[in-house]
Amino acid sequence: MDFEFDNEMDAILKRTRAGDGATFETHPDADEIAAFTERALSDASRQRLTAHFADCGRCRTILSTTFVFEPEEATVAAAAVSTETAPLPWYRKLFVFPQLAYTMGALALLFSGFFGYVVLKNVGGTNDVAMAPKAKSSAPTQTADTKPANAPASTNTTTNAPTNAAPAANMPVAAATTRPTPVEVDGAEDVETRGPSATPPVTVAVRPKDDATRDKVAEREPERVEPLPLPGQNQSQQVYNNTQRNDGLGSVPNNSGVQGTLSSPKTEPKVNEDRSYDQKSVDETTRGAESDMARKKAYEPSKSVNGRNFTKRAGVWYDPLYKNQTQIKVRRGSDEYKALDADVRSISEKLGGTVVIISGTKAYRIE
Amino acid sequence: MSAIAVKHSSVIDESVAKLISRAADSRGLTADDVRPRVEKSLTKYLFRDNENASPSDVRTFVDELRADDLCLVLACEKNDSAAWEFLVSTQDSTVRSAARKIASSAEDADDLASSIWAELYGLKHDADGKLKSKLSYYSGRGSLGGWLRAIVAQLAIDEFRKQSKLVQVEEPREFDNLASESTEKQENRGFLSQRDNPEDIFGDKQMTGDVSKALKTAIASLGDEDRLLLKLYYFDEMKLKDLGAMFGYHEATASRKLARIQVDLRKTVEKTLREVHRWSEEEVRRYLTETASKLGISLERLVTLFIFALIMQDFLR
Numbered sequence: 001m002d003f004e005f006d007n008e009m010d011a012i013l014k015r016t017r018a019g020d021g022a023t024f025e026t027h028p029d030a031d032e033i034a035a036f037t038e039r040a041l042s043d044a045s046r047q048r049l050t051a052h053f054a055d056c057g058r059c060r061t062i063l064s065t066t067f068v069f070e071p072e073e074a075t076v077a078a079a080a081v082s083t084e085t086a087p088l089p090w091y092r093k094l095f096v097f098p099q100l101a102y103t104m105g106a107l108a109l110l111f112s113g114f115f116g117y118v119v120l121k122n123v124g125g126t127n128d129v130a131m132a133p134k135a136k137s138s139a140p141t142q143t144a145d146t147k148p149a150n151a152p153a154s155t156n157t158t159t160n161a162p163t164n165a166a167p168a169a170n171m172p173v174a175a176a177t178t179r180p181t182p183v184e185v186d187g188a189e190d191v192e193t194r195g196p197s198a199t200p201p202v203t204v205a206v207r208p209k210d211d212a213t214r215d216k217v218a219e220r221e222p223e224r225v226e227p228l229p230l231p232g233q234n235q236s237q238q239v240y241n242n243t244q245r246n247d248g249l250g251s252v253p254n255n256s257g258v259q260g261t262l263s264s265p266k267t268e269p270k271v272n273e274d275r276s277y278d279q280k281s282v283d284e285t286t287r288g289a290e291s292d293m294a295r296k297k298a299y300e301p302s303k304s305v306n307g308r309n310f311t312k313r314a315g316v317w318y319d320p321l322y323k324n325q326t327q328i329k330v331r332r333g334s335d336e337y338k339a340l341d342a343d344v345r346s347i348s349e350k351l352g353g354t355v356v357i358i359s360g361t362k363a364y365r366i367e
Numbered sequence: 368m369s370a371i372a373v374k375h376s377s378v379i380d381e382s383v384a385k386l387i388s389r390a391a392d393s394r395g396l397t398a399d400d401v402r403p404r405v406e407k408s409l410t411k412y413l414f415r416d417n418e419n420a421s422p423s424d425v426r427t428f429v430d431e432l433r434a435d436d437l438c439l440v441l442a443c444e445k446n447d448s449a450a451w452e453f454l455v456s457t458q459d460s461t462v463r464s465a466a467r468k469i470a471s472s473a474e475d476a477d478d479l480a481s482s483i484w485a486e487l488y489g490l491k492h493d494a495d496g497k498l499k500s501k502l503s504y505y506s507g508r509g510s511l512g513g514w515l516r517a518i519v520a521q522l523a524i525d526e527f528r529k530q531s532k533l534v535q536v537e538e539p540r541e542f543d544n545l546a547s548e549s550t551e552k553q554e555n556r557g558f559l560s561q562r563d564n565p566e567d568i569f570g571d572k573q574m575t576g577d578v579s580k581a582l583k584t585a586i587a588s589l590g591d592e593d594r595l596l597l598k599l600y601y602f603d604e605m606k607l608k609d610l611g612a613m614f615g616y617h618e619a620t621a622s623r624k625l626a627r628i629q630v631d632l633r634k635t636v637e638k639t640l641r642e643v644h645r646w647s648e649e650e651v652r653r654y655l656t657e658t659a660s661k662l663g664i665s666l667e668r669l670v671t672l673f674i675f676a677l678i679m680q681d682f683l684r
Contacts, residue, residue, distance in 0.1 A: 030501075030517035035412075035509035037517070039615055040431070044416035047591065054594035057602075058524065064603035065520035067613055069465040070513070335431060342435040342510065343391045359391065 026052060027059055030066075037067050040338060098352060099315065305350045306343060316365075317351045321358040327365040340364065371414045372406045378422040379405060382429035390434035394442035394450055401441060405429055408506035437507035444502050455484070461512045465519040483519055574654060577644040578636070584643075585635035593628050600625060 028036070028049055035041050036049050053060045094103045302311045310317045330336045332348065340348075344359050348366045355366045372379065383402050387393045413420050413428045420428075442450035463480045470476035489500035505514050586594060596614070599605045605613075611621040637655070640646040646654075 029504055030521050031411075031504055031506050031508065031514055033521070034513035034517040035506075037613060038509045038513050039613075040509045042412065042416060045412055048416065050595050051591040054591045054598065057598075058528065060595070060598060060603060062517065062520045062524050064599055064605050065469060065524060066513070066517040067605065067609055069468055069516040069520060071464075339431045341389065341391050342433060360389070 027056065028052060030062075033059070033063055033066055036063065037070070038338075102315070303351065305347050308347070310347075310351060310355070315354065317353065317355040319356055319358045319363070322356050322363055325358070325361075325363040327356060327363045329365045329367065331367055337366065340366075369406075369410055369414065371418060371420070372409060375409075375420075375422060375425045378425045379409070379429070382426050386429055386432060386434050387438070389430075390438045392435065393438050394447060396438055396441055396445075400445065401437070404437065404441060404507070405432070408432065408508060411506060412508060432507040433510060434507075436511035437505070440502050440505045440507075440511065444500060458512065458515055459484075461515050462519060465516045466523075469519065469523045479519065479523060482522060483515070486518070486522070574650075577640060577646070578654065581636040581639035581644070582632070584639050585632045588635055589628065589631070593624070593631075596621070596624060597628055 032041075032045075032049060036046065036053075039046075041049070053063055093099060302309055303317070304310070309320050311320070312318070330340065337345065337348075341359060344357050344364060344366075347357055348355050357364050357366065379402065380398065383398050383405050386405070387396060387398065387401060409425065409428060413424060417424065439450055439454055443454055459480075462483050463476065466476040466479040466483070467473070470479050486501045489502075492499065501518060505511065586597070589597065592614070596610060599610060599613075600607070607621045607625075608618045611618040614621070633655070637651050640651050640654075641648070
């Protein structure tokens with residue numbers, strides 16, 4: 001007598017064989033599994049499903065596979081939220097990525113600004129000496145007697161490169177760019193003939209002996225030292241500033257004559273051959289301070305997310321619709337956060353950091 | 368409507384209205400469209416575990432539902448073409464990405480993704496003539512993307528299991544069989560000592576059987592979460608970071624928990640071997656320490672092998 005294989009009984013018996021406690025009816029569906037991975041269940045539901053997953057290989061495999069499918073950023077966010085450490089103090093938050101990048105960038109900018117200020121101050125410091133009245137000039141121009149800055153012999157008197165006994169007009173000061181008012185020092189020729197000096201260079205101009213040339217030099221000297229260019233500054237301005245720093249300006253002790261070493265870079269500054277930029281540069285520098293604020297304002301970062309153009313102020317991303325409404329603070333990963341709309345959470349995840357988002361009539365500050 | 372839902376009817380009405388207003392795009396849905404699904408979710412998650420849920424619990428539960436995702440799904444079920452377009456455009460990448468991770472080839476991944484969309488759209492009609500779609504199972508409790516990933520995983524795993532049963536598979540191997548096979552490997556120097564004496568061989572097999580039983584007892588005595596953690600780590604090869612994220616604690620905490628579980632297992636195994644199987648202290652020490660070291664593995668790997676054997680039994684069932 002042949003018996004047909006009873007598939008249904010076979011399936012039921014196999015499931016109950018190992019006594020895994022999980023019957024066909026109690027397998028969680030995809031909705032429960034997804035909610036479990038996202039920790040969106042009550043404690044009671046979670047405990048019930050934990051017990052099932054612990055004994056049911058199939059469901060546990062689906063659970064682990066679902067978790068593996070999650071986008072990496074969601075896993076990282078969940079891991080970050082699940083940390084047991086206490087909230088970071090404000091000074092530590094500066095070094096948390098991505099704030100770290102902003103912090104380091106700000107520090108680099110600050111330092112280079114400070115350094116440039118110190119350098120330029122030293123250059124401009126000698127302007128206070130007697131030559132100052134003659135330094136009140138219009139825009140510096142390049143005269144026929146002066147060589148352009150890209151002529152090494154005339155513009156850079158390096159410590160290792162003795163120059164010929166050129167006329168004073170060909171001194172480093174005779175660069176094609178403006179420079180601070182030189183100190184009134186005689187003995188300009190000594191600069192050319194003497195060797196390197198151990199004294200640290202002070203970037204000042206060496207006053208040529210010849211009055212006519214001196215006047216021409218004075219004409220080229222600007223009234224003040226310019227700060228470092230901000231990002232976005234035009235090239236001529238940047239070149240102007242570069243040549244300011246790269247001039248072979250000599251180090252000068254008191255009035256006993258030049259002692260030699262001229263601080264100059266090893267590379268020639270690249271000066272625009274078009275000399276008309278000089279006038280333009282001077283004009284622009286006088287407006288520099290006034291436009292600083294405008295430039296900084298224009299430089300505020302902005303980002304378009306989900307069709308909205310967020311701007312960043314003081315490290316916080318603001319919704320364009322934000323009009324100083326009362327902010328409702330929400331922490332990422334909290335129950336309140338999970339209750340927010342998907343669009344809001346998506347924006348928050350994409351921007352990162354602290355975000356103020358308008359949803360409906362409410363302003364949410366997500367941290 | 369269940370009795371509990373009737374009891375909280377006014378609160379549910381109020382919460383549903385709030386949910387619709389909370390959605391960035393309610394897609395023209397009314398309270399009548401949304402309420403049945405919300406009640407279903409409440410019954411499935413809240414009232415099932417807590418029959419005495421308060422109105423405040425009901426409000427909190429509904430407030431935590433994903434309003435946008437739920438409205439999108441409900442609109443799709445109403446055959447809103449704009450909603451379907453939005454669903455496909457925003458979630459197709461999620462489905463395909465998940466399918467690619469589990470499928471063996473790009474073709475299989477495309478087939479899997481197409482199957483998912485077909486199931487979501489609905490292949491059959493119910494008694495009312497409506498398409499029976501998997502979308503009806505989405506409660507709004509978790510995110511729509513997470514639910515779709517779970518659907519992909521579920522379909523893929525079930526398909527794999529079905530195909531596995533069609534192939535002639537070996538009988539599930541017990542721990543002692545695994546250990547026996549390992550004697551063939553030179554580097555293991557034999558889990559069982561290679562002796563010709565049948566009594567000695569029988570004795571070794573008996574010892575292995577005792578250990579496997581002790582391990583089984585020890586694992587069964589663990590708490591549900593500990594047992595799940597152990598199996599997810601050893602069999603599903605989940606990383607500590609992912610385990611921590613799933614359970615809501617730090618990666619270092621997951622590591623400490625696993626270490627504690629191993630210690631607990633060891634204690635239980637030793638106790639079971641001494642008290643149930645009447646091993647002496649010397650035999651316990653020799654077996655777990657010296658014999659395991661001969662294999663070049665630690666108790667951790669013994670546990671892994673044993674769990675693997677147990678899991679294979681579950682998986683191939």
